[in-house]
Amino acid sequence: MQQAVKVTDTIYWIGGNDRETDLFEGLWALPRGVAYNAYFINDEKRALIDTIKADKLSAYMERLVSIMPEGGAIDYLVVDHMEPDHSGSISILRKFYPNMKIVGNKKTIEMINAFYGITDGMIEVKEGDVLDLGRHKLAFATIPMVHWPESMVAYDSTEKVLFSTDAFGGFCALEGGIFDDELDMSLYEDETLRYFANIVGRYAAPTQKAIAKVRALDPKIICPAHGPIYRSNPRHIVDLYDKWSSHRTDPGLVVVYGSMYGNTKFMTDTIARAAAEAGVRDVVVHDASRSNLSYIVRDIWKYRGLVLGSCTYNTELYPPVAALCRALKNKMMKNRVLGLCGSYSWSKGALAELRVFAEQCCDWRLVEPTIEVKSSPTEVDLKLCRELGRNMAKAVLSKEDE
Numbered sequence: 089m090q091q092a093v094k095v096t097d098t099i100y101w102i103g104g105n106d107r108e109t110d111l112f113e114g115l116w117a118l119p120r121g122v123a124y125n126a127y128f129i130n131d132e133k134r135a136l137i138d139t140i141k142a143d144k145l146s147a148y149m150e151r152l153v154s155i156m157p158e159g160g161a162i163d164y165l166v167v168d169h170m171e172p173d174h175s176g177s178i179s180i181l182r183k184f185y186p187n188m189k190i191v192g193n194k195k196t197i198e199m200i201n202a203f204y205g206i207t208d209g210m211i212e213v214k215e216g217d218v219l220d221l222g223r224h225k226l227a228f229a230t231i232p233m234v235h236w237p238e239s240m241v242a243y244d245s246t247e248k249v250l251f252s253t254d255a256f257g258g259f260c261a262l263e264g265g266i267f268d269d270e271l272d273m274s275l276y277e278d279e280t281l282r283y284f285a286n287i288v289g290r291y292a293a294p295t296q297k298a299i300a301k302v303r304a305l306d307p308k309i310i311c312p313a314h315g316p317i318y319r320s321n322p323r324h325i326v327d328l329y330d331k332w333s334s335h336r337t338d339p340g341l342v343v344v345y346g347s348m349y350g351n352t353k354f355m356t357d358t359i360a361r362a363a364a365e366a367g368v369r370d371v372v373v374h375d376a377s378r379s380n381l382s383y384i385v386r387d388i389w390k391y392r393g394l395v396l397g398s399c400t401y402n403t404e405l406y407p408p409v410a411a412l413c414r415a416l417k418n419k420m421m422k423n424r425v426l427g428l429c430g431s432y433s434w435s436k437g438a439l440a441e442l443r444v445f446a447e448q449c450c451d452w453r454l455v456e457p458t459i460e461v462k463s464s465p466t467e468v469d470l471k472l473c474r475e476l477g478r479n480m481a482k483a484v485l486s487k488e489d490e
């Protein structure tokens with residue numbers, strides 16, 4: 089039987105790892121899996137913090153019963169977030185523990201009804217309300233749009249433990265360790281940025297508000313709904329989320345191309361080489377057809393510069409590049425510098441669409457020259473590519489664009 093893991097003497101991790109789902113939300117690659125964290129507080133009143141994706145319930149239940157007295161009851165289920173990877177087992181848990189009260193805010197309660205048809209046995213909490221479990225007192229704070237409108241955190245003031253739901257979460261299953269001091273955090277930081285950029289990033293402004301609330305609490309342990317539990321350095325993950333959600337970037341360049349026969353790729357490779365020669369150490373090149381969008385978006389979130397290159401496809405932008413532009417507009421990223429190039433053979437199309445994209449991203453600065461090539465780049469075109477690479481390097485390394 090799988091065992092609960094102690095977070096403190098009376099708080100336990102009862103989550104599960106998912107290495108079977110290939111695409112989170114049907115979109116985002118999960119080569120290293122994802123963890124769904126949930127917690128149990130063993131006090132005079134027993135409380136669960138969140139449930140788990142329905143097909144992972146057996147792991148959750150095994151861990152829970154490993155520390156429950158036989159036939160013991162659960163008094164409360166706190167629902168911090170209604171996305172089904174956390175709420176998916178509410179109905180079955182309610183059947184298992186019929187007297188368990190479900191604790192959520194007004195929006196949570198509406199959603200529980202809409203998702204699971206549950207209308208009774210609920211306790212509505214508001215900002216600042218406290219649930220008394222005995223020794224532990226759980227205070228609730230809403231963090232709307234991090235990641236859904238009903239998202240809230242629960243803070244145990246007794247042990248200074250914050251249950252932070254999707255805030256401070258990350259991809260990657262918990263590989264043996266579950267705490268920040270037990271894991272290779274360089275891997276988890278990459279996977280946490282990839283999670284932030286793709287799942288929470290659009291809601292950067294609400295994330296900033298959530299961070300202000302969390303800093304005021306100054307928790308000793310942060311227990312997110314995905315990824316490691318932060319107990320050795322909880323401020324570090326708050327600082328990282330703060331950096332990412334305030335659009336602070338590193339001096340690097342992401343180069344993304346959409347190319348069928350290599351001509352556009354030749355242009356973007358030439359730009360990347362010129363940027364490297366001009367001193368940009370971090371240059372990341374993505375083939376838009378092959379890299380999962382989540383990695384491209386992660387790297388664009390990290391670095392200051394982006395070069396987009398696309399061939400023309402049936403009068404339009406090449407479809408994987410169009411999908412990326414659409415995703416980037418949705419993310420509302422700020423404070424980036426952008427270079428563009430495109431190719432065509434008869435009617436043009438790709439570069440014009442990239443220029444429209446640049447105008448729509450009003451917080452991005454367009455770096456010249458933009459380059460449009462007919463079929464294959466000539467020596468003159470390649471010279472312009474090298475010029476763009478050097479100008480991107482200047483913009484990326486300049487302090488003014490920070």
Ligand SMILES: Cc1cc2nc3c(=O)[nH]c(=O)nc-3n(C[C@H](O)[C@H](O)[C@H](O)COP(=O)(O)O)c2cc1C
Pocket residue numbers: 346347348349350351352353399400401402403404431432433434435436437462463464
């Ligand atoms: C299926 C297909 C559709 C294309 N549609 C257009 C088009 O609508 N307008 C145009 O000017 N060129 C069009 N082209 C030509 C390419 O955009 C052009 O040859 C470009 O240089 C190819 O770049 P690449 O080598 O990076 O794939 C098309 C090419 C293909 C294979």
